Amino acid sequence: QAEDGIRDRSPSRGLGDVYKRQGGGTQSAVVASLRAPAAAQSETRSVNRFHAAAADSQWFAVDSLSFSDEAPVALAQTWDYARRPLVVYEADGSTRGVPVKDSVVVHTGASVNLPRGVRLSTSVPMAVYQGGEDVVYNGAMLSGPKFAFGDMLVAGDVRVAGTAASPLRAAVGLRLTLPTGSRTYYMSDSELCVEPRALVAGQRGRIEYAAEVSALLRRETELAGERYGSELRYAASVGTRFQRRRLLLGAELLGATALVPNTATGQPAELGLGVHYALSPDVVLGLGATAGLMKAVGTPDQRLFLSASWTP
Numbered sequence: 001q002a003e004d005g006i007r008d009r010s011p012s013r014g015l016g017d018v019y020k021r022q023g024g025g026t027q028s029a030v031v032a033s034l035r036a037p038a039a040a041q042s043e044t045r046s047v048n049r050f051h052a053a054a055a056d057s058q059w060f061a062v063d064s065l066s067f068s069d070e071a072p073v074a075l076a077q078t079w080d081y082a083r084r085p086l087v088v089y090e091a092d093g094s095t096r097g098v099p100v101k102d103s104v105v106v107h108t109g110a111s112v113n114l115p116r117g118v119r120l121s122t123s124v125p126m127a128v129y130q131g132g133e134d135v136v137y138n139g140a141m142l143s144g145p146k147f148a149f150g151d152m153l154v155a156g157d158v159r160v161a162g163t164a165a166s167p168l169r170a171a172v173g174l175r176l177t178l179p180t181g182s183r184t185y186y187m188s189d190s191e192l193c194v195e196p197r198a199l200v201a202g203q204r205g206r207i208e209y210a211a212e213v214s215a216l217l218r219r220e221t222e223l224a225g226e227r228y229g230s231e232l233r234y235a236a237s238v239g240t241r242f243q244r245r246r247l248l249l250g251a252e253l254l255g256a257t258a259l260v261p262n263t264a265t266g267q268p269a270e271l272g273l274g275v276h277y278a279l280s281p282d283v284v285l286g287l288g289a290t291a292g293l294m295k296a297v298g299t300p301d302q303r304l305f306l307s308a309s310w311t312p
Contacts, residue, residue, distance in 0.1 A: 097135030
C-alpha cells in the first residue's frame with residue numbers, strides 16, 4: 001500500500017532528506033527546514049510543468065505532427081488551471097504552507113507551416129491568476145505569487161517521415177525557452193533553455209496516437225537552496241475518433257526526470273483525459289484534466305484544461 005506521508009530520514013540535521021512515497025515510487029519533495037529560519041526573500045523558479053503543444057496539434061501537450069501546406073497558419077489559446085503545484089512540508093509530513101495554491105496560466109500560441117514539412121511555432125504563457133501564502137523554507141521566504149508573464153517558447157520542427165494523414169509520422173526539432181518571464185513569481189528560471197526533441201504520431205482507422213521525448217538543457221538554478229538542472233522530458237497520447245472524426249477522446253501522459261545527479265527535479269508526472277471537438281474544419285475546442293502521479297515541484301494535485309484553436 002502506498003504511503004502518503006513524508007518521512008524525515010535525518011531528523012537531527014537542519015534540513016532532513018525527506019521523501020514522498022506514492023504508487024511504490026520514491027520522490028524528492030520540497031520540505032520545511034527544522035531550524036528557525038530567517039525570512040530572507042528568495043528567487044524562485046518556474047513551477048509550471050505544462051508546455052502547450054503547437055497551435056496546430058490535436059492534443060494539449062503532445063504534438064500530432066499534422067502540419068501541412070493546406071493549413072499554413074494556426075492560432076491557439078489554452079487555459080491551464082493547476083491546484084497546489086507547490087507545497088512546503090514539515091519534516092513530520094504535515095503541511096507548513098502552500099506558496100502556490102492555485103494558478104491559472106493562459107498559453108497563447110501560433111504556428112506557421114512552410115514547404116517540405118517544416119513548421120515554426122511559438123507559445124507565450126501568462127499567469128492571469130496565482131494565489132498562495134508566504135512560507136519560509138530553508139531560511140528563505142517563498143512569497144505568495146501574483147500576475148506574471150512566463151518564458152516564451154519558440155520551436156522549429158521538420159517532418160522526416162510520413163504525410164499529414166499517414167499511419168506513421170516522425171519529426172525532429174529544436175525548442176528554445178527564452179528567459180522572458182518573472183522569476184519572482186514562479187514563472188521563469190531566468191535561463192536560456194535548449195531542447196532538442198524527437199516526435200512520432202499517426203492514425204489508423206479511428207485510433208490516433210502521438211509521443212515525444214526531449215532533453216531540456218540549461219544551467220542549474222536554485223529554489224530556496226534546492227538545485228535544479230537539465231532534465232529529460234517525455235509525453236504520450238492515444239485516443240479514438242467519433243462523430244465522423246469530429247470528436248477526439250483520449251488520454252495524455254507527461255513527465256520528466258533529472259539528467260543531472262543530486263538535483264531536486266525528481267520524477268514529475270501527470271496523467272489525464274481530454275476531448276477535442278471540431279466545430280468546423282477551422283475551429284477546434286478542447287476540454288481536459290490531469291492528476292499528478294508523483295509529488296514533485298510543479299506537479300499539481302489536479303490540472304484542468306480549456307483550449308481553442310483556429311486555422312484561418
